Amino acid sequence: MRKIIAIAISKLFTSLLRATGRGGTALPGLLAERIHPSLLAELASRFSQGTILITGTNGKTTTASLVANVLRAKGYKVIHNFTGSNLTRGILGQILEDVDLKGNFSADFGVLEVDEATSEKAAQLLKPRIMLVTNLFRDQLDRYGELDKVASIIDSSLKWVKERVILNGDDPLVASLGSELKIGKIFFGLNAPELSLSRGVIDLSHCPICDAELSFRTRYYGHLGDYVCPNCHYKRPQLDLFALDVSLREDFLLDFKVNHRGEVKNVISPLFGIFNVYNILSALSLCQSLGLETDFILETIARTSPAFGRLEKFCLDSKECIIFLAKNPVGFSINIETVKRDTRKKNYLIILNDNLADGTDTSWIWDVDFEILKDDQFGFIICSGIRAEDMALRLKYADLPLEKIEIKNDIREAFQMAIKMTSAGERLYILPNYTAMLSLRSYLSKEGFLQEFWIRQ
Amino acid sequence: MKLKIFYLYPNLMSLYGDVGNIITLRKRCEWRGIDCEIEEIKVGKNKNFREADLLFMGGGQDRGQRIVGQDLQNYKEEIKELVENGLPVLLICGGYQLFGKYFKTKDGVLIPGIEVIDIWTIGGDRRMIGNVIVQSSIFGKLVGFENHSGRTFLGEGIQPLGRVVKGYGNNGKDKLEGVVYKNLIGTYLHGPFLPKNPQVADWLIRKALTYRYREEIDLKPLNDELEIESHKAAERRA
Ligand SMILES: [Zn+2]
Numbered sequence: 129m130r131k132i133i134a135i136a137i138s139k140l141f142t143s144l145l146r147a148t149g150r151g152g153t154a155l156p157g158l159l160a161e162r163i164h165p166s167l168l169a170e171l172a173s174r175f176s177q178g179t180i181l182i183t184g185t186n187g188k189t190t191t192a193s194l195v196a197n198v199l200r201a202k203g204y205k206v207i208h209n210f211t212g213s214n215l216t217r218g219i220l221g222q223i224l225e226d227v228d229l230k231g232n233f234s235a236d237f238g239v240l241e242v243d244e245a246t247s248e249k250a251a252q253l254l255k256p257r258i259m260l261v262t263n264l265f266r267d268q269l270d271r272y273g274e275l276d277k278v279a280s281i282i283d284s285s286l287k288w289v290k291e292r293v294i295l296n297g298d299d300p301l302v303a304s305l306g307s308e309l310k311i312g313k314i315f316f317g318l319n320a321p322e323l324s325l326s327r328g329v330i331d332l333s334h335c336p337i338c339d340a341e342l343s344f345r346t347r348y349y350g351h352l353g354d355y356v357c358p359n360c361h362y363k364r365p366q367l368d369l370f371a372l373d374v375s376l377r378e379d380f381l382l383d384f385k386v387n388h389r390g391e392v393k394n395v396i397s398p399l400f401g402i403f404n405v406y407n408i409l410s411a412l413s414l415c416q417s418l419g420l421e422t423d424f425i426l427e428t429i430a431r432t433s434p435a436f437g438r439l440e441k442f443c444l445d446s447k448e449c450i451i452f453l454a455k456n457p458v459g460f461s462i463n464i465e466t467v468k469r470d471t472r473k474k475n476y477l478i479i480l481n482d483n484l485a486d487g488t489d490t491s492w493i494w495d496v497d498f499e500i501l502k503d504d505q506f507g508f509i510i511c512s513g514i515r516a517e518d519m520a521l522r523l524k525y526a527d528l529p530l531e532k533i534e535i536k537n538d539i540r541e542a543f544q545m546a547i548k549m550t551s552a553g554e555r556l557y558i559l560p561n562y563t564a565m566l567s568l569r570s571y572l573s574k575e576g577f578l579q580e581f582w583i584r585q
Numbered sequence: 586m587k588l589k590i591f592y593l594y595p596n597l598m599s600l601y602g603d604v605g606n607i608i609t610l611r612k613r614c615e616w617r618g619i620d621c622e623i624e625e626i627k628v629g630k631n632k633n634f635r636e637a638d639l640l641f642m643g644g645g646q647d648r649g650q651r652i653v654g655q656d657l658q659n660y661k662e663e664i665k666e667l668v669e670n671g672l673p674v675l676l677i678c679g680g681y682q683l684f685g686k687y688f689k690t691k692d693g694v695l696i697p698g699i700e701v702i703d704i705w706t707i708g709g710d711r712r713m714i715g716n717v718i719v720q721s722s723i724f725g726k727l728v729g730f731e732n733h734s735g736r737t738f739l740g741e742g743i744q745p746l747g748r749v750v751k752g753y754g755n756n757g758k759d760k761l762e763g764v765v766y767k768n769l770i771g772t773y774l775h776g777p778f779l780p781k782n783p784q785v786a787d788w789l790i791r792k793a794l795t796y797r798y799r800e801e802i803d804l805k806p807l808n809d810e811l812e813i814e815s816h817k818a819a820e821r822r823a
Binding site for chain 2: 274514527
């Protein structure tokens with residue numbers, strides 16, 4: 129009875145939210161969770177092929193979308209919390225979408241992304257077949273506490289995994305997880321010295337085992353790379369799957385090779401940027417672990433466009449607009465570096481909010497290497513959002529010309545201004561953080577520039 | 586004119602954009618034609634603190650703080666003497682705690698500080714997180730963001746940086762925030778504290794120049810419109 133009430137109420141709320149033009153699965157999920165706390169565990173146990181859990185700081189959404197697409201292409205029925213609502217309530221809300229009033233549903237796989245801090249609770253409830261950890265960076269520290277604590281939460285979540293754990297071998301902290309596990313572990317990473325960085329943010333430069341300063345043979349972004357501890361000799365594990373010959377093409381295509389235990393394949397993808405190499409490796413490794421053929425996986429990946437808001441393109445008055453979600457220092461720095469490769473005339477709209485879902489602390493923008501924009505050819509940068517002034521101040525101290533920087537807090541007005549100030553044929557790069565991206569998208573959808581994302585799938 | 590800033594343990598003690606303070610000090614020197622050299626101090630490298638005109642240290646994770654706490658003991662007497670002689674220092678969060686007498690964790694473990702200032706810190710269960718507004722008799726209104734579980738207490742006669750108008754401050758109890766001792770400032774307002782409080786940055790630069798050249802030096806005023814706007818925006822959000 130409780131179960132039926134929980135389901136009915138959550139469904140009622142979902143339709144109310146939709147009727148008022150809002151999406152989202154977290155609120156209905158929260159209600160159901162309150163009424164019937166074990167509902168998630170009960171429903172998840174009914175995925176005929178099991179649950180795949182994906183956690184980590186960056187790349188959860190893209191990886192989960194890729195995996196879900198590949199599985200669907202193979203004919204499986206997949207439930208995937210694609211709106212980025214990755215607390216347990218959001219996951220439950222997503223599953224409830226497919227459940228009838230009696231609690232019946234049929235699905236083969238749950239491909240679920242879960243917030244780092246929630247991963248232990250989620251793993252305990254969902255008993256995942258496979259779990260993957262993308263990377264660990266500083267993100268919304270005011271909510272999570274410290275990186276080491278996040279790592280220990282994820283570490284204890286791994287004991288609930290039934291079949292296999294997949295870890296980013298290039299991340300010294302992630303690679304050190306699950307050292308006690310009896311089940312198989314798979315490590316992925318990059319062997320691409322051509323992408324080596326000389327500067328940029330480092331979150332973790334010390335050995336997770338003995339605290340000595342790590343030495344990096346190659347570093348790709350943040351603390352991801354090929355590392356070794358000079359003191360205790362902890363080093364990057366042998367990679368089961370790695371990318372090589374990576375090229376970021378002018379036409380925004382990613383072009384590289386993967387080596388899976390000696391077998392080499394080519395990959396071309398409309399996903400862009402170094403971080404997407406990691407996302408593709410993650411997805412490939414997950415799908416391989418489920419027994420799918422490499423060629424089939426890579427063909428499907430080549431046809432998959434970026435998840436919503438991560439990298440979206442649309443045209444308005446023959447001005448090309450590109451949205452890059454940027455919500456933490458490393459993500460932001462990588463986006464800027466990626467955009468800077470585009471040498472054509474361009475402009476920027478940077479939107480910074482400090483709502484709860486963004487992390488209310490915006491201090492991290494000082495860790496972003498905006499200084500690299502000094503020699504970039506841009507017309508203007510409009511700073512928008514609740515903390516537009518903070519962003520503008522950051523840019524001032526990065527030595528960017530003040531006369532090219534504008535502040536417009538209102539996101540709609542800022543977007544209209546940016547479109548007006550961009551000449552035909554020029555590009556407008558939009559870099560919003562999380563809730564800024566949501567409100568920008570909702571405005572763009574209302575105006576008909578973008579499709580509603582929860583209808584798209 | 587010239588200044589040399591020691592940036593203490595940047596790869597271990599620099600959370601939440603603490604580097605923003607270094608960027609601000611450097612830029613506000615450069616804009617006035619003051620040559621500003623930043624020297625990064627790392628664990629295990631023996632350094633002569635007498636070369637420095639200003640010290641800066643940010644906050645760290647527990648692990649970083651443990652490593653740094655040990656290394657810093659090597660310079661304890663030297664730093665103490667220099668601070669007594671007027672060496673300007675800016676300490677944020679964990680750096681602030683380490684310059685005190687000790688940090689007692691919630692499990693009762695006593696981690697010694699370098700006893701430069703008469704303050705001590707007790708670990709707590711609840712993190713004190715959020716926007717802060719402080720009223721300071723030296724600097725006027727200060728804004729920032731705090732995120733700490735340690736609760737810091739000031740010894741007798743030790744002057745706080747200011748009184749908390751909004752937020753928790755040193756310990757969430759006595760309404761005091763930070764410390765000012767001679768030319769040393771300690772605070773829980775983390776990350777980019779100086780960009781939005783440029784008067785503090787200029788105070789530190791002026792004190793550092795005076796310390797180096799042994800004479801009062803006036804700073805050329807800068808256009809701080811944007812600094813003031815973002816100060817106000819932070820205040821509205823607090
Ligand atoms: Zn080690």
